[in-house]
Amino acid sequence: MKRGFLNKPNALSKASTEYSSNTVKSQIPAVINLADQSKEVGGLKKGRVDVGDFKAQGYEIKPNDGKKLDYPDDAWITSTQPTQKLGATLADDPDGWAECFISGRAKRAIVSVPGFPEALPRPDPSRPKPYKIVETPGKGMGMFATRDIEWGELIIAERPLLVIPSAIRYMGALAFPANFTRDQLQQAQLDQMEKLIEMLVNRMPKENQEAYKKLANCHQEDGSGPLFGISMTNSFALGDYYEPEIPGYPEVATRYSGTCNEISRVNHSCRPNTQGDWDSPTFSFQLRASKPIKKGEEITLTYISDRVVEPTSERQRQLASYGFTCTCEACSNPEISDPRSNALKELLKPTFNLMMMDWINPTTGKGIGAPATSSGTIMPGMMSMGMANQLGQNTIEPALKGLKLLEEEGLYGSMEYGDLLGRVMLGYNVIALSSKEKRWEAKQWNDKYKRYKELFKSARNAKRRKEKECEEVVKKNEKEDFNKLVDEMKKKMNLRA
C-alpha cells in the first residue's frame, strides 16, 4: 500500500472542486479496492468504523462540455452518456442515458465506437412486452415472463442509470488523514464514494433519481452509504472501456460497472434462463433468453458467470456478498449437480488433442506444424489424414460428454457450452476433410455453433473484440514458435534454414 500521498492535507478540498471541471489527474492508485472487495468472499467489514472528525467532501455540480474529448487519459470526469442538453428530460431521449464517472480515456472509447449512440433495439412491437417486475417471495423484486419467450429473443435492452469504475482508482488523488488505520481509510473511502455518487445521482432527471434510490441494497450493515450500497448490489460489469492495469497493483479492477433500473431487478440463478451482455454502440445492457421461457416463469441471470461450473459450496461462497443463499435447482440438489460440475471441470481443460487440431491446415487437413510430442516432433505437412481424423475423434468424444452434462444442468447459454460446441464443430470439420459422409454432420455442428453465437449478437464490445485479437496473437505466436522449432531441427539435420 502506498501511503505517501496521505500527508497532503489540502489535496482533498482542492481535488473535490476539480472533479466536476474535469481536471483531476489520478497518479496514485486506489488504496483499497472497495467495489471489488465488496464482492470478495466475506465482503467489507461489518459496521461503520469511527473516523473521528473526517468528513467526506462534497462535489460541485458543473455542466460539462459534452463534446470535449481532449482530456488527459487519466483525468476523471463526470459525463452524461449519450450526451444530453442541459436540463434534458426523459421525453428528450426515451432511450435514456447514464450519469458516468469515467476517465478521459474511457470517454473517448465510448464515443468512438462506430455508430454510437445507436438507438436501443426495441422488442418486436407486434407482441406484448415480455416481462413484468413484481415482488418475489423471499427475493425482493424480480422479473417475470408475461408470455412465452423464445430462445434467443431479446427481452430487454437498457441503458444504465449510473456508470462508475469497478475499482476506486481516482481516490489516489485525494488525501486522507495520515494516521488512519486501514479500516478507517476504508471507511473514509466509502464515505467519499457516497458523496461522489450523490453528485452523480443529483445530475439525473427526477424519475431516474427515484428509480435509483428504490433499488435493492444488500450493503446496509458494512459502513457503505445507501447510494454506493445500491451500486454494489446492482451493478454489472460493462464489457468495454477498460482502464490499464496499474503497475504494482494487479488486483485493482480495470472495468466499469453500470447500474440499471429494470435489468438490476433480475434475480440470480446458477442455472439462469437468460444471457446478458453489454452492447457498446447502443450503450446498453441487453438480455436474451438462453432457453425457451414459459409465461409466468421467473427471468434469471447469473451474477457469477465465470463460476457456474464450480461446485455448490464455491458458488455460494462467491454469492455471499449479495446477502442471500441461492436456492436454484443446482444449489438445491448438490448431490446431483456437484459430480456433474466436477466432471465438467475436467472435460473443459484444454487438451493435447485440441492443441494439435489448431495446427491442422483447414483446407488440406494436413498438419501445418505441431508442438513436440512425447514421441518426437511432427514436421509440417507430415500429419496424415488418418491422424487428423483420429485427433478429430479424440476431441469430439469428451466434448460431447461435456455438452450432455451442461444440458443436464441447463447451462445452454454458458461460455462453457460455447467452448465445447466449438470443439465438437472443429472435430467434425477436420474429419469431414477426408470423409464426405461426415460433411453433413459437420454442417449440423457448424449451424449449432452459429445459433449459440446468436445469443451474443448484442455483445458488440471490446471484450469480444479482444477475444478475437487474443486468438490471432495465440495463432501467430504458435506459428512463430513452430518456425523456430523447424529452424532448429533443420540446423541439427545440417539443412539450410
Ligand SMILES: C[S@@+](CC[C@H](N)C(=O)[O-])C[C@H]1O[C@@H](n2cnc3c(N)ncnc32)[C@H](O)[C@@H]1O
Ligand atoms: C440485483 S438485485 C436483484 C433484484 C432485487 N431482488 C430487488 O428487489 O430489486 C440483487 C439482490 O436481490 C436479491 N436476490 C437476487 N437473487 C436472489 C436469489 N436467487 N434468492 C434470493 N435473493 C436474491 C438479493 O437480496 C440480492 O442482493
